[in-house]
Amino acid sequence: MTHRQIVSGVCNVNSLTAVSKPRRLLAATLLSLTIAGTAIVPGTAFAQDATYSADEVSKHFKQLKTRSLKPTGATRALCIGTRDECNPNGAKAEGGQVAVKPENAEGQTSETASTDTLAVDPETKAIDAGFNLLVTFERASARLSPSARANLKEFAKGIADPELASAVFVIEGHTDGIGSLNYNQRLSEDRAQAVTEYLVSLGVGRNRLKTVGYGETRPKVADVNNEANRRVESKLVFE
Structure with a gap:
């Protein structure tokens, strides 16, 4: 092997080393970003924090379960019917729109109606x-x-809390008033079903979930076109 060939070989090795070193640094940087949870590929979704905790969910339904079994005076704290039917005084005070409930800072609706009667669909x-x-x-x-x-x-x-192990939940889909009645009805059903399927994929028993869509017929706020009416709610089924 000539001197020129040897020098050429050394140069080639050095060139490969010079090229591979930045690549190794880049790979290490990408790995570090991935471990840190940073999205580095266009179109990749960023990690999201939940708006509420599992403890808040279980507390809500356990309190509701307790209330549903508590008598008020000589009658039970339950009424089979719509909220307007079960709380006519409240319906009158709210202009007949008792189903519209204000949200608190966390986006949750108030559990306290003008009476302690709980309506059951x-x-x-x-x-x-x-x-x-x-x-x-x-x-x-x-x-x-x-x-x-x-x-x-x-x-x-x-809802995996042991005290809720036998509880069944209704997953309700709702829309705003933008679009036709038929379109909104289908969309609300599709959205409720999407939620149910995702919960099942997370390990929730399908027999614990009932899915229903109400379209634009049950607004949360009086302005039917308000985006707050586009929502999915879960309700405890009375045993």
């Missing part, structure tokens, strides 16, 4: 004191957003 047997799952979707679709998935993971953990 005659069709689904759900107690009308829902937990707003704060599930968001891509516009006009039933695809769950990353924040929705984060919230639903906490919900699944919350």
